[in-house]
Amino acid sequence: MSNPVYGKKFASSRKAETRSTLFWVLITGIILFLAWTPFQTALFNGQMLEFEKPIFWAAIFACLLLFLWIAQYYKSIQLKDQRDWLAVGVLLLPLTYILSLISAASHYLAMNMVIINCIYAIMFIIGLYVLRDKLGNRIIQTTIMTVAYLIVGFGLLHWFGQGKIAGAIAKWFSNTVFNGIYRHAVMTDSNGLRLTSVFQYANTYAAFLMAFLFAAIFFITTSRKWYGQAFHSFMLVPIIVSLLLTLSRGGLVMLPIVFILLLLFLKPTKQLLWILYCAIAVVASLLISKSVTDLGLQLNKNFSGSEALKGWGILLGVSLVVGILGWIIQRFIAPKLELALEKWSAKKGSALWIPLGSLMVGGLLIFLFIRTGLKNILPQNISVRLENINFNQHSVLERFTFYRDAVKLLADYPIIGAGGGAWSALYEQYQNNPYTSRQAHNFFLQYLVEVGIVGFLIFMSFILFIFYKYILRYIKDNEENRNSHFLYLIIVLSIFMHSILDFNMSYVFLGILVFLGLGGMAAAMDSKPVKRWNLKNSTASGVYTAFVSLCAIIVLITSIRYVQAAEAAMDARITAQVSSSYEEIKAPLDKDLSIRPSHPDSVLLMSSLYHNVYMQNQDEAFYQLSLQLLNKALKYEPNNKSILKRLIAGYELKQQPEEAYEVLIKNAHKYKWDIEWYEQLINKGYDLGMNALGTGDTAAKNKYFKQATTAFTEVQSGIQYLTTLPDGQLQGRAFKNTPDMILQAGKMYFFMNQPEQASKALKLGILDDLSQTTHQDIVLWYLASLQKQGLSDDALMEKLTQVDPNAKQNVQQLAGLQF
Template sequence: MSNPVYGKQAKRSSSVEKKPVQFWLLIVAFIAFLVWTPFQVALFNGQMLEFEKPLFWGVALSSILLLLWIVNYYKSFQLADQRDWLPLAVLLLPITYLLSYFGAASHYLAMNMVLVECLYAIIFIVSLYLLQDQRTNQIIQTAIMTVAYIIVGFGFLNWFGQGKFAGALVAWFSFGVMNGKYTDAVMTDSNGLRLTSVFQYANTYAAFLMAFLFAAVFCLIRSKKWYGQAIHALMLVPIIVSILLTLSRGGLVMLPVVFVLLLLFLKPAKQILWVIYCAIAGVVSLGISKEVTDLGLQLNQKFEAGAAAKAWAFLLIASLIVAALGWVIQKFIAPKMEQGLAKTFAKKLANLWIPVGAIVVAGVVAFLLIGTSVRDILPQNVSTRLENINFKQHSVLERITFYEDGMKVVKDYPVLGAGGGAWAALYEKYQNNPYTSRQAHNFFVQYLLEVGIVGFVIFMAFVIFIFYKYIRGYIKADEEGKESYFLYLILALSILLHSILDFNMSYVFIGILVFVGLGGMAAGMDSQPLRKFSWKTEGAGWIYSLVVGIGSIVVLITSIRFVQAADAGLEAKKIVQTSTSFEEIKAPLDKDLGIRSSHPDSVLLMSSLYQSVFKQTQNESFYNADYVLLTSALKKESYNKDIINALITNYQLKNEQDKAYDTLVANAPKFNWDIEWYERLITQGFELGYAALGQGDTGSKDKYFKEGIAAFERVQAGLKHLATIPKEQLTGRPFSNSPMMILDAGKMYFMTNQLDKAADTLKKGLKKDLSDSTNREIAHWYVAAMQKQGSNDQAVLDQLIKVDPTAKEQIENLLKLNF
């Protein structure tokens, strides 16, 4: 009996042999794009000049893909059923980012994200149509799995110390190779070495591996050819070992969750096969994990061919064992299993037995590996990471803090959001403590604060509708129909669920995989005719193609222009290293800023150039040019700390200390936990107030002292708040009172006759060692504040006199001061 869902697709798709040349060109271009993108280190969402060029090339290439799509599908586009409206609906995603751009915290980051969302929309549209053709669907699934396996192999080349060889393989087309090696294919953090392959971030690689572990199991069971079964079974061990080498706790936590959810879609016999393959591959992987880990750590310190061969031998032999077992199970056991278990699992809700059992088994395994000495079978670094999995672990508490801080942003930008990249621009203003994180570590929180409630609702409605209609179609489909698009569910579900815990979607290749997944799910969804709409849609293809064609050309031109801007910016940075010529450095910067006027890196480099020349020549035209440059940039990048600091420096070059100080004060709320900002604010507040006092300007003195004291009191409030943070949570960057900060604040309290506060403040800075001049001065002012209140601290006074015989005289002079 024909499947009602897939039967409609078959009617739409004529046989592949009849497809024109341009159709094959689109397929080849699409596959080439999938192969190219993962090796572009900069297809991270672009927050540095070095990341931008490949990002914009990716957007440009996607625009060309859309133009090829138009050539193939402009005649067949229609608005007859629910699926047909998805190419229209997906355009709302970049539109919401475009709307948020106008009120964005950073126009630079927001525009980058508008282009990224255009790329995602294009990938979805192309995927949706290509994957409705069954032969094309098979080709693209094969290409996706091939790319994934190449990435896994690439990771092991780097783990086994062969980074130079791996870099040479991709250097001819990848922007990620520097000094002959792929950037951070093995990263280092406080946990030691962690495998990242092409992603430079271990947790994102873990999300990728989790998705393709389940994809490999699915392809193994689905494959009808022995070599297909062998290849997919062969990759199970490398994928699982790679997951362990990422040291990703989030990956290990989410893996059983996704596994159980996917089991719910399968018949009991296939559920058993999934459990068997994961169990076999898991046991074998654990068996070699210590050797592979230790050898990799050794080889990354010093490469030895013998040790590398030994490491590859462990991996290859273990993989061959699992491949052989997989072939045997598929050849002799799997065909009989479904028939033999048909009666056993014929009862109602029988397909829930194994998922429920899997939950129990996962719980037991988790308990053994986390709470008992069984974890000692794992490599030491993995064992340590597992030991620290709990809800009081610092990374969990920090993520909760990120999410709470993200909601503060949403509260201030509820409707349209704060624009793409808003978290990176704004987090220092809203953060609960002085952590450093340019990512919110939750895709959904980050999406919400970027595009607001309107954009978030549109995105979630889009995704949920596709999942809902796909599941309806899956339930109705025959066995072949179920398998045709299940890979796309695996990819989208796995990555989106893991993105609750991390910023995987900030890597554009991961986002591409998700939107290919959504496109594939939409191609296989239960699509009902839109009978309520009676208007004719014969011209819909022409109209839609015209609109998206114009849009793709605009995106193409914009992205190429941005590539030119990035090239110019990078050229200027190179010239600075070898030349001091003003005109030579300025020329590429003018080109860059002519295209993107607030491009932060180039704004800062141009500013430093103007300031350097002004210091040398005292020609005010350079000062004025710098002022115009910086103030114009701050209209679009008002939260960019480096640009604000450049403006402060600009004022100071002309000794306009009052303007510099006012800029410090005005921008202090944007950086609530930057202790260096507070130190400057307090110190300069005292210096300017003291200077005003010397000139008899008591009004200015009161103003500066009031602002300096307010800054100091904010620091004290911050310190009290930090004391309430759970001890398991890292507080972040240093945040404490410095001796100079205490001295200046104490002086300001003293000079405004707040003697009790002066004494309390100065007492915080008292040290036993008074050989340091700052410590002695704190002690002088402290004793003076005490005596002026009619009290004394004789111990401190005696200690001062031992070190400084003139201490009494200095204190008496302070007491005589009249403010």
């Protein structure tokens, strides 16, 4: 006969074992997810095809982790306290992106951003519960720090010319390894080589390094084991040297600000220790920065094993010394300092004095490094960057321009925004000058543009509530509890602060870190009951679990489908490079477009395929297929310039200039700083006007000429405006008159009986060198315009006669034309 008590105990034991197993599977999954994600370089911008698959795979992994979380924690979901309700509140963030689909400037980019925000929401929810568990919290923190240090080492391998070694490691995690090298781990711009590690963008890497510099210092002061104190101290020099090698002015500007903010959370003893460790590491890093920089510059040109070994020897040797010093200070000096400052620490407001003093000392040091000979101890590329830190520097002026343009964009989409990726899709329409930037270089403004005031208020309320509740709990807690989740504050605060100046949050890996960090901060909050919304445990658990599960299933299926679409698009691109077979190229494109009908890359490739077949056999059906495909895509992507250009090319291919011109005119306001768009519009307006003139259609002639000359006037206004930009601000793309544009505009004014306007326009294109036919024609029509006004230019006429003996006769003939 069975024992019912024993049976219950056995069943309970089996359940506990199952839950324990689920917990460890979940933790292992998070570890693998955090280790895999950074090497995907998942940057969300306007050029997405290469980065789509990693983002959607991240969504798939996140959904699987969520299912494990549900299996482990569904009984813990009671919606009794504020922390639990944050798990509900975070769902509003992807919901605001779904709402913004209504007015999305690009459905394609907006849907991608919905998926990305679902990833963030999932990581927040998982973090909110997993990081309440002491063991789970400790494991995740160790994983985060390990991944961060690996990223630092990965970057330095590239700096010392050992990209092949780093690539051999990264190829197991990433699809961005080409010819054995991880792409752009060291980038080149006008400032020279800049270290980027896995991010392929130096400023974002600087934000990452800033966060983990402070994290390393935090762990030095809280680690109880000597090897923990020594190792985190050891890593300070590689982090600071890497930060210097990014040449990021924004990183150097924001670092002291974040440092001061973090000091405010610490007792005076810890504040002094943080300053001491930072000072030691900075001095040590500056002492070797010149040699490490020079060796890296040399090794990236011509690799030498002995020189690379020398670089590593210098870096690791100094790091070892700092590591030993860190252990000595923490072992022998920190306890004595704690005793000495015990009474002072107990005084109210004592934690403010050192940060204020640090602010003044930091300002003095910045002044010395920028304005005095002290900068000479730095490598030249770093000292030049420091010298250029001012409000009249071009990158600062450009950022202010981005911000003003973002406000203009918001004014047209104020309530629910213009959807994910709105800045990338619309910035050309609102830009102040012809810069190229698919990012607004300010996360908060970019978020505001994407989801509007409603979504932004929800987001900021969510973030500020977590900060507020975390700080309240931090003030009340003992030191052990304070330290348990402080890493998450460091990460979130550092990345958010730097994101005021840059687009760090467009990197999905950093977004995951931030939302996992927010989950960690929320896990440390007071579990204050919410009586008004206190539901029955079973009801709350069931409803919430069912809803989240359903959403996760939808996201999972959508992400799997999008992975298939991205793979098909890539297959088509690769096939098109090695094959001219219509069927071979079309098959993967059909698969992609059946899933995502407006996928821009595939739309463009498919339309090109149709055009090629049409040109070969003149089969009208293929032209119509291309036209239908492009017009269908433009319903979802009305601001995609490449698709619009392909539509124009299609009309021209079919010899339908009126339709091509209509597309140019209708969309000209979107690309007001694209000189090629204006040139095409003006030239095509001239051609159509001349055809109308030839048929005697005066109304049509006047319409085309008036539209085209108005565009020419807008170009002149734009050119004049660009001369008013501040001295330090770069113009961006070229925006100037072209000879063809000037000639056609002058002729149109001439044929509209506006000889004075014609001569003014044509005069803009007169050059000393008349060897080119176009330049001769400009002078010819200019002289004819003058003659119509009863004026002349004998010197110019003589110059034209030297290259064209019939010039006088031609000028008289043109001047005698009547309209």
